Amino acid sequence: xxxxxxxxxxxxxxxxxxxxxxxxxxxxxxxxxxxxxxxxxxxxxxxxxxxxxxxxxxxxxxxxxxxxxxxxxxxxxxxxxxxxxxxxxxxxxxxxxxxxxxxxxxxxxxxxxxxxxxxxxxxxxxxxxxxxxxxxxxxxxxxxxxxxxxxxxxxxxxxxxxxxxxxxxxxxxxxxxxxxxxxxxxxxxxxxxxxxxxxxxxxxxxxxxxxxxxxxxxxxxxxxxxxxxxxxxxxxxxxxxxxxxxxxxxxxxxxxxxxxxxxxx
Amino acid sequence: xxxxxxxxxxxxxxxxxxxxxxxxxxxxxxxxxxxxxxxxxxxxxxxxxxxxxxxxxxxxxxxxxxxxxxxxxxxxxxxxxxxxxxxxxxxxxxxxxxxxxxxxxxxxxxxxxxxxxxxxxxxxxxxxxxxxxxxxxxxxxxxxxxxxxxxxxxxxxxxxxxxxxxxxxxxxxxxxxxxxxxxxxxxxxxxxxxxxxxxxxxxxxxxxxxxxxxxxxxxxxxxxxxxxxxxxxxxxxxxxxxxxxxxxxxxxxxxxxxxxxxxxxxxxxxxxxxxxxxxxxxxxxxxxxxxxxxxxxxxxxxxxxxxxxxxxxxxxxxxxxxxxxxxxxxxxxxxxxxxxxxxxxx
Numbered sequence: 001x002x003x004x005x006x007x008x009x010x011x012x013x014x015x016x017x018x019x020x021x022x023x024x025x026x027x028x029x030x031x032x033x034x035x036x037x038x039x040x041x042x043x044x045x046x047x048x049x050x051x052x053x054x055x056x057x058x059x060x061x062x063x064x065x066x067x068x069x070x071x072x073x074x075x076x077x078x079x080x081x082x083x084x085x086x087x088x089x090x091x092x093x094x095x096x097x098x099x100x101x102x103x104x105x106x107x108x109x110x111x112x113x114x115x116x117x118x119x120x121x122x123x124x125x126x127x128x129x130x131x132x133x134x135x136x137x138x139x140x141x142x143x144x145x146x147x148x149x150x151x152x153x154x155x156x157x158x159x160x161x162x163x164x165x166x167x168x169x170x171x172x173x174x175x176x177x178x179x180x181x182x183x184x185x186x187x188x189x190x191x192x193x194x195x196x197x198x199x200x201x202x203x204x205x206x207x208x209x210x211x212x213x214x215x216x217x218x219x220x221x222x223x224x225x226x227x228x229x230x231x232x233x234x235x236x237x238x239x240x241x242x243x244x245x246x247x248x249x250x251x252x253x254x255x256x257x258x259x260x261x262x263x264x265x
Numbered sequence: 266x267x268x269x270x271x272x273x274x275x276x277x278x279x280x281x282x283x284x285x286x287x288x289x290x291x292x293x294x295x296x297x298x299x300x301x302x303x304x305x306x307x308x309x310x311x312x313x314x315x316x317x318x319x320x321x322x323x324x325x326x327x328x329x330x331x332x333x334x335x336x337x338x339x340x341x342x343x344x345x346x347x348x349x350x351x352x353x354x355x356x357x358x359x360x361x362x363x364x365x366x367x368x369x370x371x372x373x374x375x376x377x378x379x380x381x382x383x384x385x386x387x388x389x390x391x392x393x394x395x396x397x398x399x400x401x402x403x404x405x406x407x408x409x410x411x412x413x414x415x416x417x418x419x420x421x422x423x424x425x426x427x428x429x430x431x432x433x434x435x436x437x438x439x440x441x442x443x444x445x446x447x448x449x450x451x452x453x454x455x456x457x458x459x460x461x462x463x464x465x466x467x468x469x470x471x472x473x474x475x476x477x478x479x480x481x482x483x484x485x486x487x488x489x490x491x492x493x494x495x496x497x498x499x500x501x502x503x504x505x506x507x508x509x510x511x512x513x514x515x516x517x518x519x520x521x522x523x524x525x526x527x528x529x530x531x532x533x534x535x536x537x538x539x540x541x542x543x544x545x546x547x548x549x550x551x552x553x554x555x556x557x558x559x560x561x562x563x564x565x566x567x568x569x570x571x572x573x574x575x576x577x578x579x580x581x582x583x584x585x586x587x588x589x590x591x592x593x594x595x596x597x598x599x600x601x602x603x604x605x606x607x608x609x610x611x
Contacts, residue, residue: 062502085508092502104274106499110405113496114508123274127267139270140277142552154579158503 008243011072012037013059013166013197018067019052020058027054028221034214036199038165041192043208044201046218047242052201053093054074057220059199060090070089071166071197082114089164090264093171095155097144101196103130103154104139111160127163133187156184160191167191169200185211209233209256217241229256281557292342295571299338302538304583305329314330340468341574341588342567343476344529344536345515347366349543349566350480351525354487357494358518359424360501365540369431370411371406373438376461378405380442383457384449397470398460403531409434410523414516414537422500422512450610463534463589465574472532479528482519484563490514491555498553513545521596536589538597539566546599569595 015033019026026208029049036042043053056233060066061076061084071087079087085102101109107126111117113179117125130136135153135178152175159167169188173181185207192198202208207228208215210226219241227230247259301312307326314320315330329531352365353517378401381387388397389404413434417427446454496504501511526540544558544567550565551557573591578588 060506074404081505081508081510083508085506090503090506091507092500095498095503096498096500099553100548101495101498102274104270105495105552105554109495109499109505110494112492113504114493115541123271127271131267136266136270140273155503159497159506203285 003084007222012040013069013151014070014191017066018055018058018069018093020054020056020063020065026221027051028058031055031222033216033223034226036195036197037123037237038195038215039192040198040213041188041198041211042158042214042216043156043212044199044216044218045203045208046224046230048219050241051221052218053170054218056170056199056201059166060088065223079207085114086162087165089159089162089167091155091159091167093168093174095127095143095158100142100144102140102142103135103146103157105152105158107161108144115162117135126157126161128216134183137183142202146160149180151176152176153180153184167196167198169198171201171203173202173204189194199215205233205258206256209258216264267547276555277388278557281551281554284515284565285557285560288550288561288568291372292564292568292571295568295575296338298329299341299571299575300334302578303329304578304579304585309392312343319599323476331363333490336470336473337574338571340476340532341465341475341570344533345543345568345570345573346563347476347566348536348540349478349547349569350559350563351522351529352482352496352516352540352549352566353544355522355540357497357555358515358522359427359429360497361424362545363479363541364428364431365529366410366522366546367535367537367540367565368435369428370409370434370438371526371530372461372535373435373442374409375402375406376535377438377442377445378402378446379460380449380457382407383460384453395468398530402534403527405438406527406530409438410519410527415521418605420518422515424515424561436494436551461533461589463536463592464585465533465588468533476532476551477529479524483525483594486517487521487559488556489492491559492517494518494559495553517558534587534589536570536592538592539569542597542599543569545604546567549604553606569599 013036015031018028018031020028044056046052054063057063059069068199076084097192103139104126107129108122110120111126120121125252127136128138130139133153133156135150138146138150144155146154151172152172154174173184188198188200189211212229214227215229215232217224219235224241225237233248235246235248238244243264245261247261247265249257251257282477301309307329310321310332311326315322315326355364355366356362379398382401389400392400413427413430416430420426446457449457494508494526496507496509497511499513504511544562546565547558547561551561569592573588573595575585576595577591
């Protein structure tokens, strides 16, 4: 599935020296990420205004930036929109609540807005994605009658219906109940295991500890630390980045838990 | 379950397509109704005979049908179709259900254009005098929307910015219009007021042909953009993530809107409401899948205008009311009824 001419060293997502301004304010400055390989679920963590969403939107080519962002060695900024949409799936924080489109139409729009997918094939693909996410029963419901959590699942369906190589998700669990959070993260792991690069912004460090292969902590527009959850989630990091006093402990089944004691003075 | 759901979805789509077909038939009937009403009181059979050329009809009947009623009916149909299609596209690309060409300054710009012809006597150099008012109205309306786009692009093309510029433009044109009205003679003022009320009285075959041409050129591009426009209902960012070049979509769509609404307003003056209500009624009937929504809007607009044209001849016997007044009078009750009864997501 990788682009022609891409060598193995360049497989995956590479983010080098990225700078992003918002108006005249610099949000992200000279940021480089470790190479993110297919098969991995990476969580972008960090406090509010650390630049997580901004970086994610830059990778999705939804906001202008300077620097190099490549997928399998191909510069994403150089790809025409249509081709990029085949490679990159993006799930935003929220889906507009006002549309009376029915769920299936919205997934079909995601698929047919630029591609030449034949109608029958598109219908089947859209239903398959809803089935996969366990929301087939929502297919004929209008978007404006769904709950926030249901809309979030539909949004994920829109992001993966093109079978993208790179999947970017901005706080995908923010509106989900506990069972759906687990379902979504398990699904993200499966999507990664199928050979995709999956990057999600998550606020919930417990979820990140449980599900991520790797956590990248952003702080003030640059990378503070990165690595497997057990290496990254430390009291020192939580103190420096989040300004909280916290304990990171192992509980039963060797699971990491992050216990926040109080805000630092 | 998947197959059952898909079958249900396809049944819904067939129903939507059928609804669009039925609307086309009703719109055609609306034109016939428009044709057979008028102060001359021609019987239905005679009107149809004159139309089809089957059988003998008097010369007078032939003239009334072919040079008075038919151009009026056809122009009404086309104006309604053009305004509603323009409104539908505009609501989608500006992501605002209140957007329509006339709320964004097209009508006041067109009125200002008409005023320059009526009051100042200015017109395009090589245009025949009888087209001076239409020509100016068209130029000003088109100019207003193109200016709007240029201003919007300078500020990044945000829909909200476009709407604000549109409102500003509306007031600016209105102010200049007041200035012209202030210096106008009584005769010129009356002519201008009638023009702004919207009238089909000046409908002609060349006008109908021009409108038909604009529709024929723009509508296919609108329909071709249906999936992209549907995707835009998910928000600009999502549409871009789906690979849609939203800026280009918006630019071309607003160009189509400009052409459609400028030609409509140039032909018949200010006809409010159709561009706003047509799309709303269509949305309630067939939903937001633009493959159905765009043609349904076009047909709703056509039907509303045909009915308005018919009523403008019949409400007060022997008086041809300005059709712009009538669209509001008949459109509003239908509109209210649909909002009150409307179930989202149909």
